[in-house]
Amino acid sequence: MEIFILGGYSRSSKFRKTIRDFDEGKLTYIEYYTSLIEDLAYLCGVQDGSNMTIIQDPQIDFHDIFRPFVESWRGVYYDGLLRYFDNNFFYRIPVFVEEPDIQRCVISTRCRLLKKFVHYKPVKISVPGPITFVNMSKTDLDKVELAYSISRLYILDVEIGGIKPEFLQIDEPYVADPDFDEKFLDVLDGCVRELKKVYDRVILSIYFNVPKSSVLKRIFDTSVDLVCISFVEYTDRTFQVLRDVKPEGSRLGLGIIDGRDIKCEDYEYVKKIVDKVLEIVSDRKIGALTTSSSFELIPLEYAIEKTRLLGRYGLRILEELSKS
């Protein structure tokens, strides 16, 4: 069973100032990059030292999950702000004007960088899932075709870059949106099949809400290795959906530490969630313990504390499961 953080971290005050100063022309790119490397290395170290079995890209330099790709691909630019699900956080809307193509690699570049800090542990790069990407963008292009194009670019990225992460995580929060059109489930399945030809292990993460049972069931039937869902928000509904679905196929990642709240969970609370999940699925079905979302929406000090909690609780749960 793996233990990992689902997404990126919030920025330190020092790095926020670095970005501001760099944007205002007060710092050179080398100074900016040095500061970025320092914080990335530190946050990889935090994860490593907190017993994470997979190191997640801290993504502190990304303004939102779409931006690095929008800035590195041809055929797409970013526009005004739009609320990111139910958060007081806004992303810039990607606008696809033609079939996108790679100008600069993102995934392989990040992977090479992170491997310098933690070459001895597997690395996870999280990217916007193709379905979420197309549905949260503006475009006159065919969205189905566009979703496939995006998947192909994720593949091309590591083929050109010559290095790939051990885990690719596709973030698909949009599948839990009440307006999600289930016709995209076939597309998702097709995109995952493509990605699996190149990436050894693919994780699919759903956060901020719970998908409908019919949606989740289909997702477990895709060839993703792991489906991560949150058990700390809408907890009762999540358990009901899990009971309805009785997942087969992919394994389940349990979001047991709240990535959006600063309140620190105690062990009993977390253990109760795991026990309740075990009433529905067998322990072999649980593939990971993780956070309910990224740590981008809580202050850094809390994110670090919660990383430690996840590591501590994760090990304890593993120990108890192995005894039983």
Add this chain to the structure above:
Amino acid sequence: MTYRLPKAFITTVVGSYPKFPEAQEAIEKRKRGLIGEEEFRNICREAIRKVVQDYITAGIDIISDGEQTREDMVVFFVERMKGYKVGDWVRIFDNVYFRKPIVVDKVEYCCKMIIEDWEFAKSVSDGRPVKFILTGPYTIVDWSFNLYYRDRVELMFDIAKALRVEIEEAVKRGAKFVQVDEPALSTRPVKEEVEILKDVLKEMLHGLDCKKIVHICFGKIEKIIPYLLDYPVDQFDFEFKNSNFRLLPYLKEYGYNKELGFGVVDVHTLRVETVEEIKDAVYRLLKLDIVGPEKIYLDPDCGLKRLPREIALEKLRNIVKASIELRREFGYD
């Protein structure tokens, strides 16, 4: 001096205006403890005066204080309530962060919030009505961390009680328009959440002799319209332009019958909407026969704080020009 409001197509603002440098500097200084509350207010008065002057220059009928003293729409209020402590930085977009506050104790009213800013704006408004604008309990709770209350609804009611103290005082001092900003409601567009806010607003606004307005923006507002209709308010103010007036057919379908704050300029673009464009938007609304000219209030989609001052002013000018032409066309001269 009294100001006579037009009979139809009244122009107004949602609230915030681009921050003047002296107000920004005063906020920073106060945050670092370099100046006290009184000095802070005094410095900001000059900024409020300039905002009001811009509104008057543009010709806006119902104005605001431009929210010049507010660091942001939540922190400002909770810093002036018992039970909250200022939190650490959390991102809003790009590299823009806000200090997300934390509830650590029972929330209660403890000191004046915006009443002095409103009073000052009123004193320099040449008689134009000044809206009394507060961030609502639902949004304050949603944009805070809560380490004290088990039940977030209980927290909302306590915040409502604290805000009511301020509103009662404003009404006593002559506030005719009270607006509660609830942008967070559109993030969970379901009946249960709308019902929660309805009860909270009843507690907060009951029995007050003023026009009550709720502003909601940027979200799937169409999903909640049927549940908003019996809210204890006189007017809803919605963003329309940014979402290409998507909301209009839903207002018709659900039989919307309150006054309507009609957002006709986008606050997220630097392009200034033309007078014709604004008038066309109004024609679209009138064609659907949802509300008549006397119930339509023309304003921007949301606060103008993210725009450069000259763009904000230009947008307001065009709203006013459109309203004048519309009044002429519809015989409300």
